[in-house]
Amino acid sequence: MSKSTAAANGHSLWQKMPKANAELFALTYGTLVTELVRDYESTEDINEQLEKMGYSIGVRCVDEFLAKADQAGMVIPPCRAFAETAEVLAKTGFRMFLGVSAEVQMISDSSFSLLIYENPLSLFVELPSDPKWKDIKYSNLYCGILRGSLEQVNLRVECTMVKDVLQGDDVNEIRVDLKEVLVDGAGEEYDEE
Amino acid sequence: MSRAPSNILDRPLGGRGRNSSTETAVSQSAFAYLYSELVQYHQSRVASISELERRLESSGYGIGLKVLELLSYRSRESKRETRLMNILQFVSANVWKSLFGKPADSLERSIDHADEFMIVDYEPLTSTYVSVPSDLGQLSVDSFLSGIVAGVLDGAGFSARVTAHSVTLEEGEAGYGSSNSSLPPRKDKAVFLVKFSPEVLKRDTGLER
Numbered sequence: 001m002s003k004s005t006a007a008a009n010g011h012s013l014w015q016k017m018p019k020a021n022a023e024l025f026a027l028t029y030g031t032l033v034t035e036l037v038r039d040y041e042s043t044e045d046i047n048e049q050l051e052k053m054g055y056s057i058g059v060r061c062v063d064e065f066l067a068k069a070d071q072a073g074m075v076i077p078p079c080r081a082f083a084e085t086a087e088v089l090a091k092t093g094f095r096m097f098l099g100v101s102a103e104v105q106m107i108s109d110s111s112f113s114l115l116i117y118e119n120p121l122s123l124f125v126e127l128p129s130d131p132k133w134k135d136i137k138y139s140n141l142y143c144g145i146l147r148g149s150l151e152q153v154n155l156r157v158e159c160t161m162v163k164d165v166l167q168g169d170d171v172n173e174i175r176v177d178l179k180e181v182l183v184d185g186a187g188e189e190y191d192e193e
Numbered sequence: 194m195s196r197a198p199s200n201i202l203d204r205p206l207g208g209r210g211r212n213s214s215t216e217t218a219v220s221q222s223a224f225a226y227l228y229s230e231l232v233q234y235h236q237s238r239v240a241s242i243s244e245l246e247r248r249l250e251s252s253g254y255g256i257g258l259k260v261l262e263l264l265s266y267r268s269r270e271s272k273r274e275t276r277l278m279n280i281l282q283f284v285s286a287n288v289w290k291s292l293f294g295k296p297a298d299s300l301e302r303s304i305d306h307a308d309e310f311m312i313v314d315y316e317p318l319t320s321t322y323v324s325v326p327s328d329l330g331q332l333s334v335d336s337f338l339s340g341i342v343a344g345v346l347d348g349a350g351f352s353a354r355v356t357a358h359s360v361t362l363e364e365g366e367a368g369y370g371s372s373n374s375s376l377p378p379r380k381d382k383a384v385f386l387v388k389f390s391p392e393v394l395k396r397d398t399g400l401e402r
Contacts, residue, residue, distance in 0.1 A: 017220035
């Protein structure tokens with residue numbers, strides 16, 4: 001899938017999606033993070049919880065993505081290389097759900113970085129300057145979403161937030177590393193039956 | 194190495210952009226997924242339906258306070274609302290329009306109680322994508338929205354208790370068609386019951402004269 005097709009698909013899927021207010025979205029996410037901060041002690045736990053929630057979202061949203069694309073008459077062919085996956089994620093997937101596309105920076109054949117310039121989750125947000133919050137990954141939800149959705153298409157990945165605008169960097173960067181291409185199957189126990 | 198972050202107070206509050214839909218909107222699905230995670234998170238920590246509703250309400254409360262400030266700032270009205278009917282109009286028209294793209298479907302006054310009002314929404318965003326299992330019976334996930342309303346009213350100085358109820362639609366109601374026709378039609382509408390505290394009523398009748 002060429003880069004421009006991915007972007008064009010993203011744009012037209014975005015047009016078709018019913019919209020919700022981005023500020024309500026950002027404020028709701030803020031509320032969620034605040035509740036986590038209240039309930040958990042360490043920033044690792046908070047990050048982990050966010051990732052888990054993202055995972056659960058990711059598992060579900062990939063179905064919607066493929067279904068809506070199919071309904072719109074688009075063909076999203078199976079990706080022949082991890083780079084194609086990255087493009088589809090950044091240009092079509094992100095665009096369709098969030099209205100913003102991300103940029104892809106390939107690092108190697110099995111890892112890439114997604115650069116997000118405008119982050120809908122962190123609208124209105126500022127992190128306190130207390131050193132305790134240096135390690136919090138506010139947008140860790142994305143890492144979970146990427147992991148969940150890619151797992152549904154048989155790619156086991158590990159995602160981490162490398163750079164965060166809220167921590168002072170100029171862009172949000174998520175590093176995605178492919179660990180394993182999974183094989184469909186119910187496992188060896190079922191072979192006997 | 195990070196540079197010193199620009200002061201958040203210096204950034205424009207106009208949202209990420211002013212006109213294009215890509216910058217002030219996300220897809221409803223994104224909100225729905227996020228909201229479902231919020232509900233699931235609370236659900237795992239409570240023991241009863243009313244506690245879940247209470248937690249959702251308190252989640253919404255903080256948002257209500259912020260929404261009030263945002264909207265007041267953006268509308269550039271120099272006077273704040275002091276009358277009951279006006280603040281209710283503000284909530285059902287402006288707040289709803291800004292959050293959901295259209296004003297609330299109706300604002301009614303209760304016949305039996307002078308301090309109760311109802312804001313009706315035929316298709317609230319929070320429950321459009323949620324199905325409540327039968328063992329959770331009377332749960333209304335729109336409690337989040339009632340928390341937002343309570344936050345707005347409290348912030349404006351009208352303390353009130355807001356609760357969300359699902360009321361079955363009567364025949365012929367809401368026939369205008371939903372904005373999202375790919376979903377099965379809803380059987381109920383959300384009614385937000387706003388019950389003001391006695392001092393608010395007293396103050397308002399005092400202002401009448």
